[in-house]
Amino acid sequence: MPDSDEELMLRVCNGDAVAMGILFKRYACVVRGVAYKILRDPSEADDLLQDVFILIHRLCGQFDRSKGTVRFWILLITHRRAISRRRYLTSRHFYTYLDLEEELDRASHSRSTATRYLDAVELALEKKDILQSWLEELSQNQRETLSLFFFEGYSFEEIATRLGQTTGNTRNHYYRGLERLRRKLLAERTLEVRRS
Secondary structure, eight states: OOOOOHHHHHHHTTTTTEEEEEHHHHHOOOOHHHHHHOOOOHHHHHHHHHHHHHHHHHHGGGOOGGOOHHHHHHHHHHHHHHHHHHHHHHHTTTTTTTTTHHHHHHHHHHHHHHHHHHHHHHHHHHHHHHHHHHHHSSSSHHHHHHHIOOOOEEEEEHHHHHOOOHHHHHHHHHHHHHHHHHHHHHHHHHHHHHHH
């Protein structure tokens, strides 16, 4: 019977290169896929794949199974590194088809918003059923817009094109969906404070 991801992480923390190799085989395709969706460049995605697994090895001691699965932790690292790399590449004019000023404005807004959103998701992981119910309460457009924006790195214009909507509608879905999640998180925190 193959080792669980959690067992492999423990072995990686103890310096087991074989365990690291098994984790790499399990998740390399997924990590590269997320990296490519965000970076949209095969070489950059390959570089990020290596960076992520170096980070996994270096940060393995920070993995906390009470906050989620190894898969989620790896994908969270991947997403954060890919978004950071995309911002860096954009600032260096790597994506020549983008209007740099607009991208920097979006990046400065999304940095704090994305951090708050991901922190909220991490906090809610302890209550996966609650998180799932929150997402199900969003409209399909809101779910798709938030997913494409945060987890695949698309701009509002790219999301609008992909969903066949106007950029204004896409922004509307984004802000309304995010606001609904914030209200749910605030209500959940208020309940926890009252309980304690």
